[in-house]
Amino acid sequence: xxxxxxxxxxxANLNNAIMAITGLAIGKALRHPGLTRLSIAxxxxxxxxxxxxxxxxxxxxxxxxxxxxxxxxxxxxxRIFGGRLAGxxxxxxxxxxxxxxxxxxxxxxELEYLNGEIVTLGQRIGRPTPYNSGLLEQGRAVFATRRxxxxxxxxxxxxx
Numbered sequence: 001x002x003x004x005x006x007x008x009x010x011x012a013n014l015n016n017a018i019m020a021i022t023g024l025a026i027g028k029a030l031r032h033p034g035l036t037r038l039s040i041a042x043x044x045x046x047x048x049x050x051x052x053x054x055x056x057x058x059x060x061x062x063x064x065x066x067x068x069x070x071x072x073x074x075x076x077x078x079r080i081f082g083g084r085l086a087g088x089x090x091x092x093x094x095x096x097x098x099x100x101x102x103x104x105x106x107x108x109x110e111l112e113y114l115n116g117e118i119v120t121l122g123q124r125i126g127r128p129t130p131y132n133s134g135l136l137e138q139g140r141a142v143f144a145t146r147r148x149x150x151x152x153x154x155x156x157x158x159x160x
Contacts, residue, residue, distance in 0.1 A: 001058060003055070004055075004056050004057055004058040004059075004063075005058045005060075007050050007055050007056065007057050007058075008057040008058045008060060008062060008063040008066070010046070010050075010114065010117060010118075011043055011046050011047055011050070011057065011063075011066045012062060012066075013097070013098075013099075013114050014042045014043055014046045014114055014115055014118065014132065014135075015030075015039045015042060015043070015097075016097040016098060016099035016100065016110075016111075016114060017042075017099060017111055017114065017115055017135040017136070017138075017139045018035055018038060018039060018042075018135065018154070019096050019097055019099070019100045020096075020097070020099040020100040020102070020103045020109075020111070020139060020142065020143075021135070021138050021139055021142050021148060021149050021154050022035070022148055022149060022150065022151055022154055023100070023148035024151070025089075025093055025094050025095055025096055026089045026093065026095050026096060026097060027086065027089035027090050027091045027092065027093035027095065028091060028093075029151075030085045030086035030089065031086045031091055032151050033082075034151055034152075034155045035151050035154075035155070036078070036082045036085060036086065037078055037082075037160050038131065038135075038154075038155065038158055038160075039085055040069060040074070040077055040078055040081055040082065040085070041074065041131045041158070041160060042115075042131040042132060042135060043066055043069055043070070044069055044070040044074070044077065045118065045129055045130070045131045045132055046118045046132060047066050047067060047069070047070035048070050048127075049118050049121055049122050049125070049127050049129055049132075050118070050121065051070075052125055052127055053121045053124070053125050053127075055121075065081070065084075069081050074160070098110065099111060099114070099139075103142065103143060103146070106146075108143075109139060109140070109143045111135070111136055111139040111140065111143075112136070115132040115133075115135045115136040115139070116132075116136055118132040119132050119133050119136055130158070130159075131158065134157045134158055137157075138154060138157060
């Protein structure tokens, strides 16, 4: 089912904003405890918003992980999935997701199509989306100024 695969891919890409905003490679960003917490909170919010909006994820292992991540209490979700997120990327990796690459090239931001999709859906169904909204807002600012934020600067905009 293409629609479900699309929503699963969207959930995987919601965290692109974190690397673009901080300028950190994915392996380093996902080893920062606060950014890992933000990453999990962003995916959880995305999955719950999509489900409430009538959109499901596919049946891949990744989608099952996202669904489980979104149903467990946040502390347990963080404990279980915190290390797993970073485990796919070595700490010395210089890989940055497409949103970060767009920023480095001076291209336009795809954040409107990623985090913005969750924000728009949340508005339509009356569900607050503070994590995706915050990343969208901070991402717009970084794309406008071309000045990345430190993890601490980014995290001060969120409550967990």
